[in-house]
Structure formats: structure tokens, C-alpha cells
Amino acid sequence: MSKENLNLTLKVWRQKGKKDKGGFETYKLKGVSTHASFLEMMDVLNEQLINENKEPVAFDHDCREGICGMCSMYINGRAHGPQRGTTTCQLHMRHFEDGETITIEPWRAAPFPVIKDLVVDRSAFDKIQQAGGYVSVNTGNAPDGNAIPIPKADADEAFNAAACIGCGACVAACKNASAMLFVSAKVSQFALLPQGQPERKERVTKMVAKMDELGFGNCTNTGACEAECPKGISISNIARMNREFLGAVLAPGN
Amino acid sequence: MKLDAKIPSGPISEKWTKYRSTVRLVSPANKRKLDIIVVGTGLAGASAAASLAELGYKVKAFCFQDSPRRAHSIAAQGGINAAKNYQNDGDSTYRLFYDTVKGGDYRAREANVYRLAEVSANIIDQCVAQGVPFARDYGGLLDNRSFGGTQVSRTFYARGQTGQQLLLGAYSALNRQIEKGQVEMFARHEMVEVVVIDGKARGIIARNLVTGELERHGAHAVVLASGGYGNVFYLSTNAMGSNVTAAWKAHKKGAFFGNPCFTQIHPTCLPQSGEYQSKLTLMSESLRNDGRVWVPKTKADAEAIQKGTKVAADIPEDARDYYLERKYPAFGNLVPRDVASRAAKEVCDEGRGVNPTGLAVFLDFRDAINRLGKDVISARYGNLFEMYEKITGDDPYSTPMKIYPAVHYTMGGLWVDYNLMTTVPGLYAIGEANFSDHGANRLGASALMQGLADGYFVLPYTIGDYLADEIRTAAIDTKHAAFEQAEKDVAERYKLFTSINGKQSPESFHRRLGKIMWEYCGMARNAEGLTKAIAMIQDLRKEFWSDVRVTGEINAFNPELDKAMRVADFIELGELMVRDALTRNESCGGHFREESQTEEGEAMRNDEDFGFVSAWEFTGVDSEPVLHKENLEFEVVKLTQRSYK
Numbered sequence: 076m077s078k079e080n081l082n083l084t085l086k087v088w089r090q091k092g093k094k095d096k097g098g099f100e101t102y103k104l105k106g107v108s109t110h111a112s113f114l115e116m117m118d119v120l121n122e123q124l125i126n127e128n129k130e131p132v133a134f135d136h137d138c139r140e141g142i143c144g145m146c147s148m149y150i151n152g153r154a155h156g157p158q159r160g161t162t163t164c165q166l167h168m169r170h171f172e173d174g175e176t177i178t179i180e181p182w183r184a185a186p187f188p189v190i191k192d193l194v195v196d197r198s199a200f201d202k203i204q205q206a207g208g209y210v211s212v213n214t215g216n217a218p219d220g221n222a223i224p225i226p227k228a229d230a231d232e233a234f235n236a237a238a239c240i241g242c243g244a245c246v247a248a249c250k251n252a253s254a255m256l257f258v259s260a261k262v263s264q265f266a267l268l269p270q271g272q273p274e275r276k277e278r279v280t281k282m283v284a285k286m287d288e289l290g291f292g293n294c295t296n297t298g299a300c301e302a303e304c305p306k307g308i309s310i311s312n313i314a315r316m317n318r319e320f321l322g323a324v325l326a327p328g329n
Numbered sequence: 330m331k332l333d334a335k336i337p338s339g340p341i342s343e344k345w346t347k348y349r350s351t352v353r354l355v356s357p358a359n360k361r362k363l364d365i366i367v368v369g370t371g372l373a374g375a376s377a378a379a380s381l382a383e384l385g386y387k388v389k390a391f392c393f394q395d396s397p398r399r400a401h402s403i404a405a406q407g408g409i410n411a412a413k414n415y416q417n418d419g420d421s422t423y424r425l426f427y428d429t430v431k432g433g434d435y436r437a438r439e440a441n442v443y444r445l446a447e448v449s450a451n452i453i454d455q456c457v458a459q460g461v462p463f464a465r466d467y468g469g470l471l472d473n474r475s476f477g478g479t480q481v482s483r484t485f486y487a488r489g490q491t492g493q494q495l496l497l498g499a500y501s502a503l504n505r506q507i508e509k510g511q512v513e514m515f516a517r518h519e520m521v522e523v524v525v526i527d528g529k530a531r532g533i534i535a536r537n538l539v540t541g542e543l544e545r546h547g548a549h550a551v552v553l554a555s556g557g558y559g560n561v562f563y564l565s566t567n568a569m570g571s572n573v574t575a576a577w578k579a580h581k582k583g584a585f586f587g588n589p590c591f592t593q594i595h596p597t598c599l600p601q602s603g604e605y606q607s608k609l610t611l612m613s614e615s616l617r618n619d620g621r622v623w624v625p626k627t628k629a630d631a632e633a634i635q636k637g638t639k640v641a642a643d644i645p646e647d648a649r650d651y652y653l654e655r656k657y658p659a660f661g662n663l664v665p666r667d668v669a670s671r672a673a674k675e676v677c678d679e680g681r682g683v684n685p686t687g688l689a690v691f692l693d694f695r696d697a698i699n700r701l702g703k704d705v706i707s708a709r710y711g712n713l714f715e716m717y718e719k720i721t722g723d724d725p726y727s728t729p730m731k732i733y734p735a736v737h738y739t740m741g742g743l744w745v746d747y748n749l750m751t752t753v754p755g756l757y758a759i760g761e762a763n764f765s766d767h768g769a770n771r772l773g774a775s776a777l778m779q780g781l782a783d784g785y786f787v788l789p790y791t792i793g794d795y796l797a798d799e800i801r802t803a804a805i806d807t808k809h810a811a812f813e814q815a816e817k818d819v820a821e822r823y824k825l826f827t828s829i830n831g832k833q834s835p836e837s838f839h840r841r842l843g844k845i846m847w848e849y850c851g852m853a854r855n856a857e858g859l860t861k862a863i864a865m866i867q868d869l870r871k872e873f874w875s876d877v878r879v880t881g882e883i884n885a886f887n888p889e890l891d892k893a894m895r896v897a898d899f900i901e902l903g904e905l906m907v908r909d910a911l912t913r914n915e916s917c918g919g920h921f922r923e924e925s926q927t928e929e930g931e932a933m934r935n936d937e938d939f940g941f942v943s944a945w946e947f948t949g950v951d952s953e954p955v956l957h958k959e960n961l962e963f964e965v966v967k968l969t970q971r972s973y974k
Contacts, residue, residue, distance in 0.1 A: 092886075110602040112720075118607055118836070125834045125889075130880045133888055135395060137568040139608045141716065142493055143399040158719075165719045190539055191886045198516065201396050205508040209501035210460045214380040214785045217451075217458035221415065224469030234462040234487060237494060241398055270460045 080106045081168060084176040085120060087132055090189050097189065099178075109169040113156065114139060114146060116168055133192040141165040141305065144240030147247070148193055149180040154244035154303040162242065162305040182243055184252035186290045197243050199289045200257060206285035207278040208261045210270045229267050236263040238306045245300035245308075251292030256300040258286050259316035260308050266319055276323035283320055332585075332944055332959045335746040336440040341965050342422075345444040348747075349790055353797035360385035363796050364548040364804065366533055368520045368575050370397030370503065372496055372777055373760025374554030376784030379502035382511035384789055386796075389546055390503065390512055391535055393519045393570055393891075398500045401556060401568040402780060405492025406613035406713065407476060408484035409777040411449040416473050420481040422446045428479050429775060430966045432665050433740070433768020434918035434934060436588070436942070439965055440747060441765045448786040449778050453485055455785055459498040463487050474615060475663070476773035484774045489613055489712045495777055499784070518544070519891060520575040522815045523551060523582045523756060530582075530756035531805045534815050538891060541884040543819055545812045547805025550755045550792060553579055554784070557739035557761035559592065561899045561906065562851070563843020565736035566598060566611040572895040573902050576743055576762050584751035585944040585957060587744035587764030589902070590910035593771055593919045594852050595737030596669035599720055600689040609735035610720060612692070612713055614773045617662045619697035619706065620730070622669070624681040624690050626650045631681040641683070641691055641729045652676055660973040667770045667919045667932075668973060670734035674852045675930070677733075684731050693729035734852060738776060740767040740919065741909075744944040744959070748791035749783060752944075755795060759783035764942065769918025823883050826893045831876030835893040838873050842866065842896070842903055850907050855923040859911040866904045870950075873900060905945060905954060912956060915939040936968055 083104045090097030104123070107116050114136050121131035137145040146163040150156035156166045171177065179193065187195040237260070245256040262279050265271025271278070294313055301310040337344040355363065363386050367378040370392040378390040392400060412425040425446035430437055453471070457463065464472040464486050473482040487494040506512040515535065522534035524545075532547035558573035559565035580586050597612045625631045626648050633639035652672055654661045664672075673690050676682070683689050698706050703726060707714070714725045721731075743751050743758035745765055750757050760780040767775065849862035873896070881887040916925040916932035917939070925933045941958040948954055 108603050108605060110722075111605045112607075115605045115607050119605055122834060122836065125878060125880055128878075128880070131889060133886060137394060137399055137570045138401060138404045139569060140404055140566075140610050141719075142404050142490065143394070143401070143568060144396075145394060145399050160715075161719060165716070167720065167722070169722060194886065197395060201398075201504070201514075201516070204398075204501070205504040207508075209505045210458065211505060212455075212458040212502075213383045214376075214455060214502070214789065215451075217454040220413070220453045220457040220463075221470050225465055226469050227465050227467050230462050230465040230469075233460075234494070237462050237487075237497065238490065240493075241396065264462065265460055268460050268462070270458060 078173045079109055081109060081171060081173045081175070083107055083171070086176060086178045088180045089132070089192055092191060093188050107168055109167070111168050112139065112164060113148070113150070113166040113168065114164050133194050135194050136164060139164040142240060144242035147182050147195060147242055147244070149182060149247060151178055154182070154248045155305050160305055160307055182247035184246045186252065187243060187246065199291070200241050200243065200254070202289060203254065203258055203282055203285045204261065207274070207281035210265065211274060223269050225269060233264045233267040236260045236267070236308065236312055239308050240306055242305065244303045244305060246291065248299040248303035249292065250297060250299070251295060253294045253300070254286050254291040255294040255313045255316065256304065256308055256310065258282050259312035262316045262319055263312040266315065275319070276326055279316060279319040280323045330752065330957065332744070332957050333746065334438060334959055335748060336438070337747065341439060341443045344440050345447055352790055352794050355793050355796050355800060357385050359800040361387065363387065363799060364389065365550050365552060365792070366546055366548040367391070367552045367554060368533065369400065369554035369556060369762070370500070371400035371402035371554060371556055371760060372492070372499055372780030373762070373784045374400070374552070375496065375499035375503045376781050377552055377554060377759055377788050378512055379499060379506050380785050380789045381792070382506035388506070388512045389515065389548065391515045391518045391520055393517065393538060395517055397503060397514065397516060398497060400496060401571050402496045402777070403493045404568065405777055406489045406611065407615040408474065408486035408491045408774040409452065409495060409781070410476070410483050410772070410774045411453045411485060411778065412446055412483060413450050413453060415471060416482045418481045420483050424481065425449060425483065427966060429766065429772060430768065431971060432770055432772040434770050434971055435768065435936065435940070435963065435966070435968050436591070436917055436961065437766055437768030438942070438961060439963060444787065445766050445779060445782050448782045451786055452778060452781045456495055456498050459501060461487065461494045461498040474618060476614060479772065486615070489615070489710065492777060495781065499781070520555070521578065521819050521894065523579050523753070524811050524815045525582050525753060526809060526811045529754045532807060532812065534812070534819050539886050541882070541887060543816050545807035545816060547807045547812070549796060549799045549802060549805065550757065552757040552759060552788065553743065553762050554759045555762045557742065558899070558902060559736045559739050561842065561903050562736040562846045563840050564601065564606060564609050564847070566595060566609055569608060572898070574895050574898045576758070577898040577902055579743060579751065579753065579756060581947050583753045584756055584758070585744040585946055586741070586905060587942050587944050588741040588769070588909065589906045589945065590850065590913060590920055591740035591769050591918060592736060593666055593738040593740060594670040594734045596666055596673055596734050597692060597732045598735035598737070599717070600684055600686065600731055600733040610716070611735070611737060612717060612730065612732060614666065616692060616710060616713060619709065620662065620692040620694050621651055621696060622653050622662055622690055622692055623649045623651045624676045624683055628680045631683060634683045635685055635687055641693070650676070657973045664973045665770060665772060670852060671921060673734055689731040689733045691729040692732045694725060695729070698726065738771055740764065740769060740771055744942065748794060749788055750791070750795065757788060757792065759788055769920055822894070823890060826877065826879045826890060827883055829875065829877050829879070831878045833876050834878055835889060835896045838869065838877065839896045839899065842869060842900055845869070846903055846906070850910050853921050853923050854910050856911060856914070859907050862907045863904060866900060866907065870900045873897065901950060908954065909943050909945065912943065913939055934970060
């Protein structure tokens, strides 16, 4: 069993705003409990900075239980840090060593400009969803929930894709800043379900066009997105999206 | 002012149908001239914004997160109730209604609850149509499970991430309307004031959290879907950003606050591990379907576990006290949340807790794994077990979980009538932000149901009744003096925060407030403690306004400034909650007054003196609030002392 409390050196990216150049600042932190979460460690750092009358480090966070997708730190060169399948908020300090130097950066991708310190603007993700990530059904005109049986395997597979939390780790981890894993997860969810069929071709065409327009790069099958995804979204969704896309643009009438 | 709940006449099963058929309508040509502001984009807010936009209203939606998809509804794990009776186990609208009124310990309004039960089935249909991937059985049909406080299986779920999937469904509907230009979305915006003109809500002041600018937004109606205020306790299962500010500003502008002391303490959360703790994580109540709750029979065994000289496996079967099964044989581990929480507190108070702080009980899956196999348990709760292991480092497949109650949900909220309108005309409150449907205790899987019921199926009808009178009102002019004044007041408050230059962070005040609330207004309350708490909170407020330190600039991205505003509002709210708890000298639901219990230590309600909703009127920060009472009349349900034995 390692020590219960850690002394750490933190190299944290500080950047006043979008136009500021930014740079690393180094902080020493003593006595961090191994039971604390990574963000609780950041809270302790911020409390220390405030006591020294310095401005605390800005970082995005909300639910702190791994589901809202708001936290977004690049820790020691990895999106959400060293533990696989884990968001930054669920990462606990027992995965670090006493005396370690931890480097903390924001997501780095052109479509995710830095707002401040570790906070980036991910509204590009919303714009892609707005382009077609839905089934067009107004409130009130739905048939009975059991009217269309859906094979369990399809429902489960759709769920696996729908589990994406939209954190952007896939983009941050990709050398091309590609959003293909994110987009393909939503495209797959609907392509697998009967409800998604009427708009199937239009949806993939529009979402891919929006993704390209917003400056996300292309997929070159490195697989970093899947490796860093905290929710284990499979890269096979990208293959499915490519098939869906080809099927859509080659379809008669297009 | 006399409270009028505006409950339609007629038999309970016909009220909503009759209301819908006779409520005033707004023509499509007029709808496009009417603006509606929706604050919050959780299940209630997103579903309302989307549905109102589909009807043709022009909607502006606001959320403080960076995307509407991140609202805290996303974290709901277990499921959503609906009276579909797909399982043929005797469920019906009436039973869901009855269970909810009973589960709420007879402090909810019958008509609202019946309507909720009626529309519950529509919610499932709507979500399925949106492509929400609910769990299905091998025939391809929707699967159900049972939840605390009920004896039927009416809970629909999507693994342990039901809230996420439902919210993403509502978010997709919202996105569709944003794309169409029917909804204008303002993310990273916090509502910091309601603007009232001639007695009607006509807009809001919002802070752009990126630039720090104050913005004026006008509308013919304002809908608050800003969630609950459990974070007043500092440690809760709420998201870090969840706050009462929108609701509190509305309260200070004339909206009465209903039953503020009704707080749900959820029995299955992870125990606190240290002072640095920023939040408590919920483990879905669905775990109680297969997990058995126990502590050692003897204090000696418990102490050995606390010291680490014994582990759970060292305690033989006959030395274990499965106290819920022992005390409540009919419901066993599935008693409602308030009952389960209090029972856990009781055994820990006896010194039989099972972690180093003595504040934890076991939730054991050993028998379920032996009966069903590890694979079945993993399919049911895999993600929860994984989450537990990540946080604690323990493997729940081989050693029991340790859990303890934590603040989870607030049944109280802005008082609303049957139309979901607050006491300020044109100002609505939906979802957890209002007080309406859960009485003194909410049943599991009912929060998602209520949020979506309000947003998809109730508000789109009821808001028309008000807006029918507004069709001649032109677009609201934000140059009006009321907007000017509201913006000035807010700007001054921000200036004050940054000019105090004290020594203590907003966070540290928040933590202290939380300790007072948990100690005196938590799972058990008494007059002496509550009286003491009022004075303590008042002192804390004074100290806050003379010694808070807010770093950074006003006109910039500044989370410290946002936090200061939220904490200042929480401190004021805390005092109101304590006053409400002090006034209500009975035990009901989540509110347990030590003075009001049976000989066996069970909660004792007092319908004669307290069969009402408390609706508090704000009269100034330094003056006492005024209590108004809405008497609850039960025409259908017969009031009994709840028993889960």
C-alpha cells in the first residue's frame, strides 16, 4: 500500500483568454489524500491560490460522477488522464505517486478554442447535433412505446453508441482533431433503430457536412479516440458512419 | 394574498381531460408573436422549450453549463415510472397516483398528482419515438423493474443511465428547434434576476458567463426550470453548479416558496471520505432490488470493522442484522427513501456503522450473486459497480458496498398552481424547481417522470391559458425602466462582491453553511437545533458580506464571482428552510421532527394541524418571511399513517 497522502508538483496551463498566448505555471501541493478525486485535488490547489490572493485555475466541471461530460483535462499527455474508461472527475489520486509532477493542459484542437486556462469552447459539438442529430417527432404524435418491437441486440447496440457523453476527449486525443467518433456515435444510434430510418440518409449527410465545415479533421484510423474515450465508444461506429455516408451520397437523387 | 391553486372542478379522473378541452387557446398566427424564456435545460426545461417551440412560440433557452446536454438530469440513474401496466401486474393510473400521494406522505396536491400519473404513459411513447434506447427484453418489447415504495414493476430504464438517455432525447428535440430557428439557445448564461413590469414577469437579466456582460431578455412569459437546491447542504448528489439562484431571485420578486424544508435524503450514496470532499455520489436505488442492507448485530463487531481488524466476510450470518427486512417485512429493502435513510442513521447512531467514521452501512450482493450469477448482476448494475470501484478502490462483486444517506432532491420549490404558474403572473416553475407533485417525499423514478410531464405535456397546455390574454402585447421593450433598474441592482451586487476584499473564499462559506444545514436541518430536526441554526446562519451571512474574498474581474470569465452569487443566495435560502422546518412541528416524509414520533420511533404525521402546503412570502432579507397556507383537501385518497411493515 502506497502513502495515504501525496506531495505533488503541478504544471498547469494558464491562459487569460482566447487571444492570450498562455503558458505553464508550476505549483507545489502538499498532503493530497489518495482518496480525493483529481478535481478535488484541483479544488485544494484553488483554495491555496485564493489564500495567496492569486486567481484560481479555471476548469470545467459539473456532475463529478462521470456522466455530464463537462470535465475536460489533458493530464500527463492523455485526455482525462492515465486510467482507461474514466473521466477526469472519476479519476482518483490513488493512481498517482508521491513526488510526481503532473502536467495539466486544456483540450487542444482548433475547433475547441480556449476560453480561459483549462476551459475550452465545445459549442461546435452542439452545432453538429443541431444539423441532424434527432428524430423529427413533435410532442404528442408518438405511437405506443411497444408498437414497434426492437430486437434486444439492436437496442443494446444503439444504447452503446448513445452512451457518448460529448466530452470531446476523442477530438483532443486525435492528431487530426477529428470528431468522427462523436458524430458516428449519434449516427449509429439512429441508424440502428427503426425510429431513425426515415431521416437516415439526410441525417448522416448533414452531420458530416457540418463537422467538416467546423474544421474538424478526418479519420486516419489511429484509434486514439477509442482508446481515450471514457465511455468506451467503439471505433466500429466510425466504420458504420462511413458506410452510412457512402450509402447516402451515392443514393439515387443525390 | 389568498392562495388559489386553481384546481378544476369535477371528479379527479376527469379534471385534466376537461381542462384540456376547455382551456383557452392561442392561434398559430398569434403564437409566433409571443416570446417565452425558459431558464434551465434539464428534462423539464429542454422538453418545455422544444414543445413550446413546436407549437410555434418563439423561445429563448438558457443554461449555465457549456451545453444544454449537461444539465444535471443527465446523472439520474435508475429509471422513469409510467402507468403502462405492460407487466400485467395490476398497475393503473390510479395506482401510480395513489402510490405517489402515499409515498409523499399526503403532502402533495391530489389533482396535480393524478394528472402526472395520467400523462406518464405518454412520456414513454414520446421518448421511444425520439429514439431513446430503453432496455428491452428478448421479444423486443420494453422491459421494466420495480423501485422503492411500490409493489409493481412500472419503472422503465436504460441501463443505469436513464436520465442521460432521456435528457439526450429532450436535447435532440431542442436541437431540432434550434436548427429551425424556433429556439435561440444561450449556453454559459446564468439568470440573475427576474424583471417584473406592472406585476407580470416580462423578462430576465442574465450574466454571460464567458464575457461577464449583463444581458436583458424580454418575453411574454418566463419559465423557470432551474432544478432543485440540494446544494444548500454543500455536500449532496447534485452537480457542482446546481444552484438556487434563479428560483431565489424569483422568490425575492414575489414568487412564494413552497415547503422549503422538504428535502430528500437518499439512502444509497457513497459515504464521505475526507474534508476535501466536494460532492457525494449516488448509487442508484435500483441496487436495493438485489442488494441486502445490513450492519453487525453487535457494537463490538462494528467497532472491529471500523478499526479494520475485521471485514464484512468475518461476520457470520447469524451475527448480521438485515435491519430493513427485520423491521419492514412487507417491503424489506425496498421501503421508500426516507424510511431507509432514517433506519441507516438509527443503526449508525447506535454505533453499528461500518466504516472508519462509523457512518456507513453495508449493501451486500453476495446472496444475489449466488442466486443469479455474476453475469446477471453485472448486466443489471455493471456500470454502477464499476463506478463504485473507481471511487472507493473496492470491488463490490467480492465485498459489500458501503453506503450512507446523502441529500439528493428537494421536494420543496417555488409554489405553483395547477397551471404551474407561481404567484407572479407570467412566471412559471416546472420540474424540480417547483414544489408540486412529490409532497414530503419523492418516490424513486418519479423525478424524471415529473420533469418530462411538466415540460412535454402540461406546460404547453397551461401556458396558453395565460398567453391568450397577451396576444395584444407587443414584444417586450428591454429599454423599459424596470429592466434598467434590475440590471443596475445586479451590477451593484457584483461590484459589492469584488470590493469586500475579505479573507475567505465563497467555497469556504458554502462548506460552513452545509455543515449547519446537515447538523440541524438534515435527517432529524428539533426545535432547539433549528432555533440555534437560524442564529448561526444569520451570523454566517453577516460574516460573508464582510469577509468574502472574490478574486478576478467582473467583466470576464470568473467562476469565483458566479459562486459568490450562488452562495449568497444559498445562505438566505438556508434560513428560510430552517424556519419552515421549525414551523412544521410534525414528521412527514423526508421531514422528521424528533418531537413527533411514535413509541417505536417511526414518523408521526399530524394532518389536523399541518395538512397544508407552506407557501412563504419574502419580505426582506432582514425581516421575517410571512407564511401562507394552502390547505390540502383529499377527496380520493384516505389518509392513513404510512406503513411499510
